Amino acid sequence: MAAACTSRTRQMMGLLRILRNFSQNERLLSTSVLRHNVASDGPPKFTPPSKPVIIDKTQKEASLRRFLSPEFIPPRQRTNPVKFSIERKDMIQRRKVLNIPEFYAGSILAVTMTDPHVNGNMNRFVGICIQRSGKGLGATFILRNVVDGQGVEICYELYSPRMRKIEVLKLEKRLDDNLMYLRDALPEYSTFNFDMQPVHYEITGDVPVNLLKVKMRPKPWSKRWERPKFNIKGIRFDLCLTPEMMEHAQKWAEPWRPYDMLKEYDTSSLEDHIFKEVQENLRK
């Protein structure tokens, strides 16, 4: 091996160690930093492919997971699209200051917000995200946890100036988008330790799906979760309901819903357009 090659590999290993630590900012840092190094390598010397080149391939943008936060997609309304584009500008402005990571309903988050009524001004809460709702700047998410035997839920606004830090302790999806049924499930499914350590997650490939089916408390529940309108797949109905009750719930099925043309809203082209806009504006 040439002497120049080993010094270059040492630099690359050092950089890779730093990059592995910045798991959240990897999308912003990785490609630009590695590209810069490859450019400074220069044309003259041909070096046989070594470790750094292989890892450079995995950090390419194409393999990174494409994620557009659901609050960017505007609802189908009769408002002027200018309103949504102005709102998007404000959202991107806020995202440049506060890092809002990718997360889904079912991920475990730790949120730090400013609180004038607490000694050190910061209030930290850890919980599982049960719902993400709202579009634009008013987007919210609800974190649920069981603290000292008491179930607590806090609805946080993503773009509120009181938000200081949002960390994803465990990134995963569940079988449903809306986990409100955890209120009627056994408390063990909503308890998470406040001192939980962040679990490492991949930035490439698919988000891991937790196929957990939750055991429920005895009925009555806050909502009739067995009804097809909620379309819940993450509850063990066989343990709490008889087949007759399941059949009775099917009476409220509305089989014409998927064929309702007036309720169709295809967001794929809109999503692509907004994703490109958000990516290029975040880089500025």
Next chain:
Amino acid sequence: MALSLSGVILPKLIQQRAFSVSSAVAAVQKLTRVRVVDNSALGNAHHHRPPKVIHVYTKNGIGKVGDRVLLAIKGQKKKALIVGHKMPGARMTPRFDSNNVVLIEENGNPTGTRIKAPIPTHLRKMEGEYSKLLAIAQRFV
């Protein structure tokens, strides 16, 4: 919809709770069943009926966090302070899974000596009136 209020075990394959539950309507109001959250003797004494609110000391009859109420516990009247309810409130404030209440005297001093359940931090606004209550609280959320 409403099941019998007695503790009779229903002879069915699937056990059901022996009281009826309705969704949160307007936080805490008259006849709301509440959960006493401190370690006072009156609050933790087991009675065949849960403590109920019989009066809410606000202009409208609706009690939110930090409002005084009058409870009927064990055949006697007792004042209490609401420290958490099931109804969702302001955006960044916590919502609890039960209507929590702390027993209080006429002058605002708490009856118990410890509050184990979590208390919302925005209750600290009433530092002057309920400072003793905030001092015995062990956990803020």
